[in-house]
Amino acid sequence: MTARLCAVPNCGTPAASGYSPHCRRHKSVLRRQGAPDQRGVTKAELAPYTARIEARIAKNPDSEAWPLMEEAWAAIVVDAQSTANHRVGNRYQRSAANEIAAIAQDCNPGKVIVTVLGMVLFWHERPLRFASDESLRVQIARRVRALSQRHVGLRYNHRTAKQVRVYREITPKAAAMLGRKLMTAFGGVGLQLAELDERDRKAAHEAKQRLATAISKLN
Template sequence: MFYICQAPGCGSRAATRYGIYCSSHKAQLRRHGAIGQRAITKADLKLYRALVAARLEKNKDKPLLTQLEARWGAVLTYAESVREEARRKPMVRYRREAAIEMLRIGKNVQPGDVIETVLAMYVMQDQQPRCFKSDQAFRTQKVRRVRGLTRLNADAWTDAKTGKRKLVYRDLGQRTVTIMGGWIAEALGPAGIMFARLERKDHEKKQEALLAFRDALGSME
């Protein structure tokens, strides 16, 4: 006997005998970090990236960006040491995979791009919390957006029959994503939370100014 997929409103057969989700919901969970989680796109993040870029610009006389770049650099140095360690002795596959993936991102993407994207994710999470079904979904989407800065989630290969180059999009396992998400959060999370808080404060200030203006209008004689 088979179980029915537990995703709301699905009703398909579970993918495996003891599984709780059908194959498409299983894939969604792996790819997006939660059932019902939609992909956060580059377009979704655009506004938040602009806010982050503006704040970095506003603070350009402070060593903020340099420090963030150093923190990102430290993640890459750490990933390098993990990769070296993996050459010398056996290691859990996910850890090695996470290190290799981080190094590929480091090689292909400008640090400033990674930083802006990650901080923008924190601001978006703060302003649109309903866009993220869970912490794991947020972590997964954050890693997805960072990987999306390069084409590295696609492996190119040549079709023997047609001679055409094809791209195969590779999904990382949940555990690899969790490790990567953890490293990114450790390096840039505190700044992300701070940026989100400052954006919120600015927003509240604007609202207060608007209310004060309305009050002033209301008390006019």
């Protein structure tokens, strides 16, 4: 009987089991990243986009948009704290709520908002970097979660006789729920800021073109 192969194109590795469409490696990637062919977004990769968001905020320091977004985050935190204290209900919702409560304890609201807006800007300019809407939500959750150190611990490695960092993974469903909450709250704003960036780049390009045209007409 021919072994069932992983459903990811060009993988060719046998599926992890008769019930799984993916091999062990892609099954693990799916669980951690939100899609079997999704690469995790790194802090360095996101940095140029968050820098542009911070520049926009600095350019408009008195805008009412920033405190309103902080109020929106505060409302998410209050709702999460209430959900986290429930002993009954959906365990994935409680997990996502616990993550939000932990992030709120470690991070100032501005950092959370800038990270989400940066991810939306990244997605807007490089949509093919994300395998699906679900993986986008998971990546948003992972980048925001990385702002907190509460999911990081230490374990003693007897082989090397050293302490090593270990990371507590969030379940895919909880990560998607967390990402969905953040995208619902700030996704629209992120897209509007992306449009402002496009406007500014277009204006700068047109100014360069006008200058080049004017120079070409000099005697």
